[in-house]
Amino acid sequence: MWDEKKFFEDYRKEADKIQPDKKFVEDTVKMISKESSKGTIVTFPYRFVAIVASVMLVVACIGIWAVHNNIKKNDESKVAHEQEIFTKGLNAAANNGTDTEDSNTADDENASVGQMAVTDSTIAEIVQMIDDSEVIVSDEEGNPLDDDQRAELKSSLIVEEKVSDMPEYGSKTTYKLIGDYMITLHITDDNYLVVDKESEQTIYRLK
Amino acid sequence: MTLKCGEQEVLIEDIVRKYSAMLYHVAMIRMQNQSDAQEVVQDTFLKLVSKVKSGMSFADEEHLKAWLLTVAINRGKSIVMLAWNRKTEGLDSIRQVADDTKSESYAFEYVQKLPKNYRIAIYLFYYEEMTTEQIAVTMKTKPATVRSYLHRGREKLKQMMEADGYVG
Numbered sequence: 001m002w003d004e005k006k007f008f009e010d011y012r013k014e015a016d017k018i019q020p021d022k023k024f025v026e027d028t029v030k031m032i033s034k035e036s037s038k039g040t041i042v043t044f045p046y047r048f049v050a051i052v053a054s055v056m057l058v059v060a061c062i063g064i065w066a067v068h069n070n071i072k073k074n075d076e077s078k079v080a081h082e083q084e085i086f087t088k089g090l091n092a093a094a095n096n097g098t099d100t101e102d103s104n105t106a107d108d109e110n111a112s113v114g115q116m117a118v119t120d121s122t123i124a125e126i127v128q129m130i131d132d133s134e135v136i137v138s139d140e141e142g143n144p145l146d147d148d149q150r151a152e153l154k155s156s157l158i159v160e161e162k163v164s165d166m167p168e169y170g171s172k173t174t175y176k177l178i179g180d181y182m183i184t185l186h187i188t189d190d191n192y193l194v195v196d197k198e199s200e201q202t203i204y205r206l207k
Numbered sequence: 208m209t210l211k212c213g214e215q216e217v218l219i220e221d222i223v224r225k226y227s228a229m230l231y232h233v234a235m236i237r238m239q240n241q242s243d244a245q246e247v248v249q250d251t252f253l254k255l256v257s258k259v260k261s262g263m264s265f266a267d268e269e270h271l272k273a274w275l276l277t278v279a280i281n282r283g284k285s286i287v288m289l290a291w292n293r294k295t296e297g298l299d300s301i302r303q304v305a306d307d308t309k310s311e312s313y314a315f316e317y318v319q320k321l322p323k324n325y326r327i328a329i330y331l332f333y334y335e336e337m338t339t340e341q342i343a344v345t346m347k348t349k350p351a352t353v354r355s356y357l358h359r360g361r362e363k364l365k366q367m368m369e370a371d372g373y374v375g
Binding site for chain 1: 208219220223224227228231232235244245248249252253256259260314315318329330333334361364365368369373
């Protein structure tokens, strides 16, 4: 029979005999004594720093993803919006002369973004010439306009409607656009634009 | 340097002298080789110094003892987990220790043949005379698991001794 009690008594006696050697204990005492006499250990919080760094990395990744996503979304919606305006513009051109609600809306939108050019080739042509650095844009006396003046002129060309009769006006400012051919613009003090191109006159009411 | 243990201030050097044997025992039982056991003992005391410097104190001596045993067992785990430490020196060196004891029962050597959790539980229960609840805290497990380790450990010891013809 296995005498469990005796077995574990023997176990205790044998375990008692397993002792660290005295030199090891004294060396350990010396080492610990030396270690404890050193200044306070300032334990660098590696774990905390690692956690914070991980969180920051995740936040940065989410941020970059969100910004990227937002830019992509904006680009898509911008393209969609431009396509919509273009389509409306084409529809409005197709319905030229009919005073439907749709065409008014298209004209309004086109005008509001300076895109009357979509429905009016003359204005588009003028804008293109102003943008073209090889085209000389000058005032009545032939003094060329600088870039700011060109930009100002371009921004003033927001057309409300085309009119058939020449308006009465007090004074006008004249600009000459000289490229392969010449276009003369007269902007009256009561906001009309008269375009002289190859002896043909087109009149617009400006916004 | 002193450490606060309940109401008492105890010199850390005295703690080292007092608990070296206990930690060496548990480290030998866990690691089964002398050099790793010595490393475990020194690392445990170094950790104690570090904790005391950062303001740690102990409710009483039992608390200190349990803390030291827990740290030693865990430190043993870390050392074993290092691949380069998985050497087979263990059992031979513990046999040498058992031979040195010149015991007729070889009880210590039989216990050392058990799986590590069984032998640690048996050591803490039979040698350190800890309760299963205290052992559970030290081994970071449940008291029921400790009881199971003890029960299965005893069964295995009995089987091994029967197989070797020690008991009929």
